[in-house]
């Protein structure tokens with residue numbers, strides 16, 4: 403009935419998340435409010451972790467892509483579950499460092515890393531820096547030389563795969579700002595360069611073909627192309643690459659019509675390709691890294707809002723305005739992303755209305771959904787937007803000097819604040 407399995411309805415007819423009444427959460431912490439289900443996050447971490455055991459004999463690592471949702475508590479959870487993380491900026495790395503996240507389980511990404519970032523990553527001992535291009539490889543080498551260390555590096559490659567997702571989140575095609583294209587020969591040039599540079603130790607190759615992908619075939623295809631490339635490197639340069647990082651991108655259910663495959667099916671099918679292909683090409687089975695972001699935290703989150711004005715423009719459209727919008731969820735404005743909406747205090751009633759959910763910014767495009775099905779809405783109702791655990795809080799912003807909401811986690815011990823909501827003082831803190 404709901405898009406995420408942690409959502410339900412209690413005897414009062416209210417929406418619950420992880421068994422906790424969302425009305426009580428809204429009352430206790432006020433709205434807008436991000437709510438994340440710690441138990442479901444942990445369950446998802448374990449699911450991916452156990453699939454590495456099952457399909458690769460434990461010869462691999464799950465690195466949660468923390469761009470999906472980054473704060474100290476998520477790094478604590480990942481650390482506790484024994485998985486790694488992918489970070490993509492000095493801010494994410496710094497946050498992970500605050501909880502003493504193990505450096506050997508961090509993948510450091512980015513298509514244009516700064517010297518400051520590379521220095522911090524090397525000083526902290528990050529063991530998997532993913533170099534995007536040759537300029538960056540040289541910069542990493544120079545900084546490593548200055549610091550008197552050897553940088554362990556993977557190269558980001560573009561395998562030339564069209565993953566059938568939104569153009570803004572498709573990254574595997576040749577026409578991409580990320581990585582070195584295999585087809586154009588850039589990837590081989592990058593490998594040669596990495597092998598030549600004295601303070602670089604080439605550990606592996608990486609690809610990430612895009613995000614919110616339902617079809618397993620492009621993932622299989624990517625694994626196939628990457629292994630072919632690893633074999634070419636072995637044959638032409640006599641160097642056998644040890645790590646194959648296949649990125650993230652597994653789709654989740656946002657709406658009733660979304661039909662993602664079980665993660666286990668994805669892992670099973672891709673591992674078959676990896677094993678068969680390695681065998682055929684006479685390669686050692688590589689150490690596998692996967693970087694799920696959305697699929698770990700997305701289904702675990704919801705956002706709660708209070709409905710304000712309901713504006714019915716006769717024969718045109720009905721708008722309901724909420725006390726948040728593109729500042730806490732910019733995904734509709736960016737990608738016209740679809741969500742499932744529920745009035746939390748009317749969760750057991752049928753969705754009889756069609757409404758457009760508007761935020762409170764000075765932008766007509768500040769919508770959370772257009773012409774969506776919803777229970778009959780009145781001012782004061784609590785609106786829940788489902789499956790907002792990924793790329794909502796992490797993409798929040800202060801446009802119109804709107805404060806970002808708190809993140810509350812629910813667990814079997816009750817609820818607690820993981821990130822405080824911004825205060826007015828926070829907004830002016832850096833102003834002179």
Ligand code: LLP
Pocket residue numbers: 467469470488511571610612613614649650651652693694695696697733792793
């Ligand atoms: N690894 C790399 C190198 C990535 O760039 C990404 C996502 C991931 C892993 C995790 O992908 P996931 O499993 O979450 O699909 N803001 C967009 C999504 C951007 C994804 C960027 N890279 C959205 O809201 O849909």
